[in-house]
Amino acid sequence: xxxxxxxIKVEVESSELPWVKxxxxxxxxxxxxxxxxxxxxxxxxxDITEKLMLSYFNADKINIASFGNLLP
Numbered sequence: 001x002x003x004x005x006x007x008i009k010v011e012v013e014s015s016e017l018p019w020v021k022x023x024x025x026x027x028x029x030x031x032x033x034x035x036x037x038x039x040x041x042x043x044x045x046x047d048i049t050e051k052l053m054l055s056y057f058n059a060d061k062i063n064i065a066s067f068g069n070l071l072p
Contacts, residue, residue, distance in 0.1 A: 009025060046064070
């Protein structure tokens, strides 16, 4: 776990190309089931993640559409 608050938690998945996983603290199956606060926090974390990945990989672009989801 690299970050956690009352709305979400962020974990790192170790692999050849590591990635992060963002979960709500509440169990939900669809993004549409998230509260406005949870959606805002997820968007904030995605923004931070994108900027860090751009810097870390020295990339010109990150395809936000490639950010996926994982269902319980």
